[in-house]
Amino acid sequence: MAPAAGRLVLCSNDYLGYATTGRLGAVPEGVGSGCGASRLVAGEHDAHLGLEGALCRWLGTDAALVFTSGYAANVGLLSALAGPGDLVVSDALNHASIVDGCRLSRATVVVVPHLRPEAVRDAFRASTARRRFVVTESYFSMDGDCADLCALREVCDAYDAALLVDEAHALGVFGPAGRGRCAELGVRPDALVGTFGKALGAGGAFVAGSAPLVDWLWNRARSFVFSTGLSPAVASLAARGVQLAEGDEAGRASLEQVAGALREILREVGAPLAPSTGPILPVVLGDAGGALRAARALADLGVHVQAIRPPTVPAGSARLRVTASAVLGADGLERARRAFVSAFRASP
Numbered sequence: 001m002a003p004a005a006g007r008l009v010l011c012s013n014d015y016l017g018y019a020t021t022g023r024l025g026a027v028p029e030g031v032g033s034g035c036g037a038s039r040l041v042a043g044e045h046d047a048h049l050g051l052e053g054a055l056c057r058w059l060g061t062d063a064a065l066v067f068t069s070g071y072a073a074n075v076g077l078l079s080a081l082a083g084p085g086d087l088v089v090s091d092a093l094n095h096a097s098i099v100d101g102c103r104l105s106r107a108t109v110v111v112v113p114h115l116r117p118e119a120v121r122d123a124f125r126a127s128t129a130r131r132r133f134v135v136t137e138s139y140f141s142m143d144g145d146c147a148d149l150c151a152l153r154e155v156c157d158a159y160d161a162a163l164l165v166d167e168a169h170a171l172g173v174f175g176p177a178g179r180g181r182c183a184e185l186g187v188r189p190d191a192l193v194g195t196f197g198k199a200l201g202a203g204g205a206f207v208a209g210s211a212p213l214v215d216w217l218w219n220r221a222r223s224f225v226f227s228t229g230l231s232p233a234v235a236s237l238a239a240r241g242v243q244l245a246e247g248d249e250a251g252r253a254s255l256e257q258v259a260g261a262l263r264e265i266l267r268e269v270g271a272p273l274a275p276s277t278g279p280i281l282p283v284v285l286g287d288a289g290g291a292l293r294a295a296r297a298l299a300d301l302g303v304h305v306q307a308i309r310p311p312t313v314p315a316g317s318a319r320l321r322v323t324a325s326a327v328l329g330a331d332g333l334e335r336a337r338r339a340f341v342s343a344f345r346a347s348p
């Protein structure tokens, strides 16, 4: 269901409002709209190198590589690093792009229950794999809860494993200068995946880490090698998103305030809000029919909140994934309040 014009959207990942307010500005004169080829062939542009340099400065990594999407970054990373004979331990609620990357790697994949570092340790203890990897989101996209990155780093260090962290929903939102949850906790992942299509307001994604890691991905990540590079125009906008997010303490404060207000409203109206932190507020209704009915009731009131159903979330946990935006404003909050009051009084 696409949002109708004029509808208040409360399920976007544009957490800081950069995508919808034009804050990233125009593409600089002379920056091309397309690459014309894979980066390895003739598609390398200054905009890519500028963006990768900005990422390294922001995140404090030696290297970064830009992909056309977060899906491509996760699939490329996992299938380039892990292979037959290796073990990848993956959180049960990891994003589909991580799941598909695990599958493509042809490594042994052990899916552990959500947020259970001790299960990761058990998987390592039971394995004789040549190389080991843990892959997790830092801030989970459908549940708004957080991986225990310190515990995962400890387990990885104890078993000589690599920690791969997807910060898609955390960059720009958490941590010092919006650098995400790894930075907030002082945890150094072996590879950090970020996307430009969420808080940073543009599109595309990246993997950041060591120079040898990025060299390896340059040649081995098939979703990078065999795909036309990210549009230079989009790369230049993404660089502006990084620059803005780095200094946007006001945006993060506003986002926190809006998320707090939405949480309070949802609790007040008796919506079945699952515990979460940050801008993602999962209203877990259980069956898909209930979630669809609630989404339709809100749509009739001018508010767009997509019903999220299996297989995006596990069976029996269909939900409305309500998200906060720093630019919702007092009017938006009031519209949201009125809609939630009506929808949750009338339905579940």
Ligand SMILES: Cc1ncc(COP(=O)(O)O)c(C=O)c1O
Binding pocket: 068, 069, 070, 071, 072, 074, 095, 097, 137, 141, 166, 168, 169, 195, 196, 197, 204, 205
């Ligand atoms: C955790 C996570 N990783 C990766 C992606 C994929 O990012 P993209 O939309 O840039 O392909 C998403 C998209 O929703 C996501 O939630």
